[in-house]
Amino acid sequence: MKFKLKPLHILILIVVFVLFVLSLISIHYNSAKTFFGINISSVLSIGVTIVFSVVLVQSLTDERKQKEVIDNIIMDLKLSLTDKKYYIITGETDKDSLLDSIRVLANNIDYLSNVNSKFINQNDVAYIKHIFEEYQNLVGDHITDLSYLSKSKKELERKINLIDSKLTNMRLEIYGMKKQ
Amino acid sequence: MGNNLLRRDIMIEIFISKDFSTTPGGRYIKEGPYSGEEFRENILYPKYLEATEAKKKLSVNLDGCFGFAPSFLEESFGGLARKLNNNKILNDIELVCNDEPGVVDRIKNYVSNALNKR
Numbered sequence: 001m002k003f004k005l006k007p008l009h010i011l012i013l014i015v016v017f018v019l020f021v022l023s024l025i026s027i028h029y030n031s032a033k034t035f036f037g038i039n040i041s042s043v044l045s046i047g048v049t050i051v052f053s054v055v056l057v058q059s060l061t062d063e064r065k066q067k068e069v070i071d072n073i074i075m076d077l078k079l080s081l082t083d084k085k086y087y088i089i090t091g092e093t094d095k096d097s098l099l100d101s102i103r104v105l106a107n108n109i110d111y112l113s114n115v116n117s118k119f120i121n122q123n124d125v126a127y128i129k130h131i132f133e134e135y136q137n138l139v140g141d142h143i144t145d146l147s148y149l150s151k152s153k154k155e156l157e158r159k160i161n162l163i164d165s166k167l168t169n170m171r172l173e174i175y176g177m178k179k180q
Numbered sequence: 181m182g183n184n185l186l187r188r189d190i191m192i193e194i195f196i197s198k199d200f201s202t203t204p205g206g207r208y209i210k211e212g213p214y215s216g217e218e219f220r221e222n223i224l225y226p227k228y229l230e231a232t233e234a235k236k237k238l239s240v241n242l243d244g245c246f247g248f249a250p251s252f253l254e255e256s257f258g259g260l261a262r263k264l265n266n267n268k269i270l271n272d273i274e275l276v277c278n279d280e281p282g283v284v285d286r287i288k289n290y291v292s293n294a295l296n297k298r
Contacts (some may be wrong), residue, residue, distance in 0.1 A: 095203060099246035103280050106247070110282035133250045140249020141206030144213060 067174050070112070070119055074167050074174075077108050081164050087156035089139075089149040099143065102136060124170050128163050135159040191274070192231040197244030199223055207251035216255030224260055232272060242277035250286065257287045258294035267295060 080086075085098060086105075109132055113125045138156060142148040149156070172178045196204065200223055201214040209217045224240070231238035242248065261269050270291055277283040 096246045099203060103247040106280055106282060110280075113282075136247075136249055137251050140204075140247070141211055141251050143203065143249070144205055 067119060070115055071171060071174055073108055073111055074171055077105065078164060078167050080105060080108075081160050081167075086135075086160050087153055089146060089153075089156070091146050091150065093146055093149075095143055095146070098139070102139065105132065106136070119174060120170055121173060124166055124173075128166050131159050131162050131166075135163075191237045191239045192227055192234070193239045193241065194223060194227055195241045195244070197241075202244060203246050204248055204252045206249055207255040216252040216259065219252070220256045220259050220263075224256055225263065228260065228264070228269075228272070237274055238272060239274040239276060242275065242283055243279045245279070247280070248283060253283065253287050254290045254294075258290035261291045261294035265295075269295075 080101070083101075085093070085101065089098070109125070109128055112120065113122070113129060115125075135156065138152060138159075139149065142152070169178075194200075196219070200219050203214065204216070204219065205212045205214040207216050209215050228238050257273075270288060275284045275287055
């Protein structure tokens with residue numbers, strides 16, 4: 001039968017450990033008073049350093065997590081754009097499904113435009129929105145004429161590729177990997 | 181429930197997916213069915229007049245559709261702004277789009293641009 005460590009067991013272990021350490025200290029205190037002696041300014045310095053370190057590490061961790069969230073949105077977009085359905089449109093294409101998929105792209109692009117400009121360049125997002133609007137116009141204006149859209153593969157693909165390239169550029173900038 | 185009854189009393193509502201189409205088209209009638217021009221002339225403009233005469237707000241719900249071409253939105257709402265030439269148009273219309281929240285801001289921009297270009 002496997003022994004599962006419960007919170008109560010962990011608490012007991014911690015209490016035993018602390019008592020053990022305290023007993024060691026009390027046994028050896030008299031022979032090592034200078035080791036255990038410390039003044040108040042040192043205590044304060046150590047305390048401030050610990051608090052400052054914890055806050056700084058936490059803030060850096062938070063920022064990294066925020067960047068990861070943004071990167072995930074960008075990666076979702078890039079992954080979606082690999083689907084050829086966005087530029088190879090035939091008479092067999094399900095219009096409703098295509099339009100629904102385009103809306104998912106639109107929502108993700110809107111999320112990026114609402115992100116703090118500390119993390120991403122909003123000019124890049126504006127560029128993507130502009131190209132995507134052109135794409136939406138081309139598809140939306142001719143959605144009832146799939147034969148027209150089937151002949152527009154090159155233009156649709158060009159717009160998708162432009163958006164994809166800009167997204168790659170944004171990823172590099174998020175993680176500070178672009179040459180200044 | 182009570183609040184919804186109150187809202188219906190002070191609003192005239194358009195649900196694009198039910199009153200017009202779930203797949204709105206392009207800009208002009210000549211381009212194909214369910215265009216922005218068709219929506220504006222047959223539904224949006226008459227309902228707007230009805231709402232203002234009754235001193236009610238017009239609510240346009242864009243949920244339930246399979247996306248909107250920017251040209252459809254511009255011709256519908258920007259076109260309405262150009263037709264009415266009225267700065268208060270955005271105060272008179274409530275836009276609802278939970279499926280694609282960014283659409284509401286885009287429509288407001290189209291209306292503002294249409295009014296600025298007068």
